[in-house]
Amino acid sequence: MNVKIISLVSVLILFSGLSVVVFSDNSNGADSTTTITDGTGKTFTYARPAEHIVTMGYASTLTVAMLGETDKIIAVDTYSTYNYTKDERLAGLNALNLGSIYTSSNNDNIVAQLVQLVGKGKMSLGDTIILTTYSNALTLRDLLNGIGFDHVLVYGVPTxxxxxxxxxxxxxxxxxxxxxxxxxxxxxxxxxxxNTVINGLKGTSERPPALFVWYNKTSGYSVGNTGSIAVSLIEAAGGTNIAYSPNSATTYGDKNTIVQLVESHPNTIIFLQDTYIKDGHTVGDFRNDVLGGDAGIPIVIVDSKWNNYDTDAASGLWVFACALHPEIFQGAMPSADGSSTLYVIPIQASRAGTVGGSSSSDLALYAIAGLLVGLIILGFAYFYLRRP
Structure with missing residues (x-):
């Protein structure tokens, strides 16, 4: 860390003593505090809602935006910006881009910019910083703690x-x-x-076979074993993950693995990561490339946002449940107040895989799933805004 940063830090620590006192003055008159335990087991105390927050990770940034508190975000990582995500829910984000925390090479720059924000009075050392996903988050937390930032929370790192x-x-x-x-x-x-899914599954012992297929342009296909939200959604939605292997990595295999698993488990439903579609392929391409043109195997495209730790995971769970148990789950997605304006077109035809040699049923399901995500966003916003 350069001398310029260290010199400024000494001034900021004195400044932060004043800002923390102001922050702790509860203008609402409440004398209670709340304790939050982050993903690594560290605890943090809050006497009032945060006035400013730094979110380093798309899931945390999107969550704050979905909560209607975008204006509190003062800095983000590159992968949270609207320019990168093209997520309309982040279109109103006006925050400093601190770059990536994927590796430690950008750590000094991040620290320097946050220190400058404190020096300009735009945040204090007591403001919240959320770091997610990468192992470097732990290294960066130590650096920030050493400077004096005392509310650095870490979630979702490999450990x-x-x-x-x-x-x-x-x-x-x-x-x-x-x-x-x-x-x-x-x-x-x-x-x-x-709760709707849990209660619905009480009436059946059937656990249909399912397979989550990863796709990466560089490494190609692999199957989901453990360690991902998408795989956990299979189990939560009442399915059986046929790729589960206690002695294998979190993802493993290739095209041949998919073929072998599907052949040994009739009536399998394939959940295919949308990175395959985003790379310019179609469901028909997947059928021809992997399944020998078999149009009878149902395929559900998995939106990447469902496989992340944000509110979109709810729509993922509902779509998974509707695909695995269409006789139980279909139609409106449940909401906390018992009402919903959302609707899912029944997908029995797609699940049965009876559409000739084309992949029209799968493409229709993909379109429906995309529409569902949009409606869910509106629905969540509607129910949130209705709250007193």
Whole structure:
């Protein structure tokens, strides 16, 4: 770290002593505090909602935006910006781009820019910084703690990953408490979907075979074993992950692995990551390249946002449940207050895989799933805004 930063830090520590005192003065008159435990087990105390927040990770940035607190975000990583994500929910984001935390090469720059924000009075050493996903988040946290930033929370790093729907809910609940002071109805909506699925599955012992297929332009195909939200959604939605192998890596295999698993498990439903479509391929290409042109195997395209720790995981769970158990789940996605304007077109025809040699049923399902995500966003916003 350069001398310029260190010199400024000594001044900022004195400044932060004053700003922390102001921050701790509870203008609402409440004398209670809230304790948040981050993904690594560290605890942090909050006497009031955060006034400013730094979110280094798309999931955390999107969650704050979905909570209606975009204006509190003062800095983000590159992968949270609207220019990178093209996510309309982040179109109103006006925050400093700190670059990537993928490796430690950018750490000094991040620290320097945050120190400058403190020096300009745009944040204090007591403001919240959320770091996610990469191992370097732990290294960066230590650097920031050494400077004097005392509310640096870390989630989803490889040593303590977020891989289940429950963990996603906990993460969103934490962010909600930090920026709003309580648990948002967005969490309630996620719980409504989960509870509906749990209760619906009580009436059946059937656990249809399912397979989550990863695709990467460089490495090609692999299957999901453990360690991803998408895989956990299979189990949560009442399916059986046929790729589960306790002695294998979190993802493993190739095209031949997919063929072998599908052949040995009749009636398998394939959940295909949308990176395959985004790379310019079609469902028909997948059928021809991997399945020998077989049009009878149902394929559901998995939106990458469902496989992330944000509120979109709820729509993922509902689509997975509708695909695996169409006789139980279809239509409107549940919400916390028992009403919904959302609708899912029944997908029995696609699940049965009876559409000739074309992939029209799968493409229709993909379009429906995309529409569902948009409607879910509006629905979540509607229910949140209706809350007193």
């Amino acid at each position: 303590s990953p977020i891989t289940s729907y429950e963990q996603v809910k906990d993460f969103i609940s934490d962010i909600s408490v930090i920026v709003k002071g309580d648990t948002s109805s967005l969490v309630g909506n996620m719980e409504a979907v989960e």
